[in-house]
Amino acid sequence: MLRSSLLFASRSPAARTLVETTPLTKPVVDRFVAGSAVDDAIRITRELVDSGRYVTLDHLGEDTVQTTDADATVEAYLRLLGLLQETGLSERAEVSVKLSAVGQSLPKNGHRIALENAHKICSAAGVVGTTVTLDMEDHTTTDSTLDILAELRLDFPWVGAVLQAYLKRTEGDCRDLATAGSRVRLCKGAYKEPESVAYQDKHEVDLSYVRCLKALMNGSGYPMVASHDPRLIEIAGDLAASAGRRPGEFEYQMLYGIRPTEQLRLSGEGHRMRVYVPYGDEWYGYFMRRLAERPANIAFFLRSLLTRG
Numbered sequence: 026m027l028r029s030s031l032l033f034a035s036r037s038p039a040a041r042t043l044v045e046t047t048p049l050t051k052p053v054v055d056r057f058v059a060g061s062a063v064d065d066a067i068r069i070t071r072e073l074v075d076s077g078r079y080v081t082l083d084h085l086g087e088d089t090v091q092t093t094d095a096d097a098t099v100e101a102y103l104r105l106l107g108l109l110q111e112t113g114l115s116e117r118a119e120v121s122v123k124l125s126a127v128g129q130s131l132p133k134n135g136h137r138i139a140l141e142n143a144h145k146i147c148s149a150a151g152v153v154g155t156t157v158t159l160d161m162e163d164h165t166t167t168d169s170t171l172d173i174l175a176e177l178r179l180d181f182p183w184v185g186a187v188l189q190a191y192l193k194r195t196e197g198d199c200r201d202l203a204t205a206g207s208r209v210r211l212c213k214g215a216y217k218e219p220e221s222v223a224y225q226d227k228h229e230v231d232l233s234y235v236r237c238l239k240a241l242m243n244g245s246g247y248p249m250v251a252s253h254d255p256r257l258i259e260i261a262g263d264l265a266a267s268a269g270r271r272p273g274e275f276e277y278q279m280l281y282g283i284r285p286t287e288q289l290r291l292s293g294e295g296h297r298m299r300v301y302v303p304y305g306d307e308w309y310g311y312f313m314r315r316l317a318e319r320p321a322n323i324a325f326f327l328r329s330l331l332t333r334g
């Protein structure tokens with residue numbers, strides 16, 4: 026119920042104004058977001074890389090309905106990629122892109138514009154020697170995102186995508202994408218989805234995650250295990266071992282600010298551990314999804330409002 030309300034609020038302009046204009050929100054946002062400026066993103070990336078971790082950077086923004094905003098997002102990624110190269114970080118840091126931020130949700134020709142814009146970002150990533158992973162948004166975008174992935178992979182075979190275990194279709198998508206060179210980031214899924222397309226029960230989502238992971242680990246692609254769930258992390262290790270995968274032949278991924286000690290434990294054991302680092306001003310939707318994932322975050326948020334208010 027609380028999760029649904031928060032996910033509903035994540036797309037409500039009125040709730041957005043309320044949360045964004047409360048100055049006390051900022052310290053809580055800072056736990057999950059690297060900062061507003063690209064320099065903040067580079068600074069945090071440097072810290073994570075120096076501690077042995079890998080990074081994927083997300084320039085925050087989604088559901089763009091103006092072409093100029095989509096163009097600005099592309100520019101932001103090109104600048105970020107240039108800086109990753111200049112600072113020598115591009116070997117360990119890639120970028121994650123939400124297609125709705127680069128045109129997919131435009132009222133006219135959204136699919137084509139998103140493809141063209143994502144192509145520009147991939148070209149720049151290729152030049153600096155890093156990779157791009159396409160984030161996955163709500164289920165109405167899944168087909169379009171997978172079609173764009175297929176188009177991009179013709180020119181850039183290293184482009185990766187996210188699949189969400191809560192969607193009933195995903196086990197099949199995992200089988201389709203578990204092919205040589207294919208990078209798949211498997212997560213549980215963070216949007217409010219109807220029962221017709223998505224498992225609603227947490228346990229069913231976890232069971233689906235394991236089935237999906239089995240398909241990825243037993244296939245010939247590169248699985249990226251995006252979860253903070255201790256049980257799933259353990260199962261991922263077992264599945265990787267029984268599929269004969271060594272560290273480096275799959276990776277773990279977590280969000281910036283969540284379970285940092287566990288991140289260090291996994292990288293300390295020789296695993297590739299990548300941290301998803303969001304930065305920029307458009308933090309609202311991302312932040313609300315993080316609150317919705319864990320009731321304790323709401324308590325943390327409310328407590329900081331009360332103790333500072």
Ligand SMILES: Cc1cc2nc3c(=O)[nH]c(=O)nc-3n(C[C@H](O)[C@H](O)[C@H](O)COP(=O)(O)OP(=O)(O)OC[C@H]3O[C@@H](n4cnc5c(N)ncnc54)[C@H](O)[C@@H]3O)c2cc1C
Pocket residue numbers: 159160161162187189210212213214215216251252253254255278279280283284300301314315316318319322
């Ligand atoms: C690298 C990465 C990329 C992602 N990309 C996408 C995407 O493109 N599309 C999409 O729909 N979703 C994405 N997600 C989010 C994902 O779908 C889940 O909503 C999120 O990861 C929580 O699920 P979980 O597997 O960690 O398990 P959960 O069962 O939600 O959490 C397990 C444990 O992890 C910790 N934890 C989890 N979330 C939080 C939190 N917000 N704050 C504090 N502790 C927490 C808690 O200890 C919790 O008990 C991504 C996640 C990661 C790690």
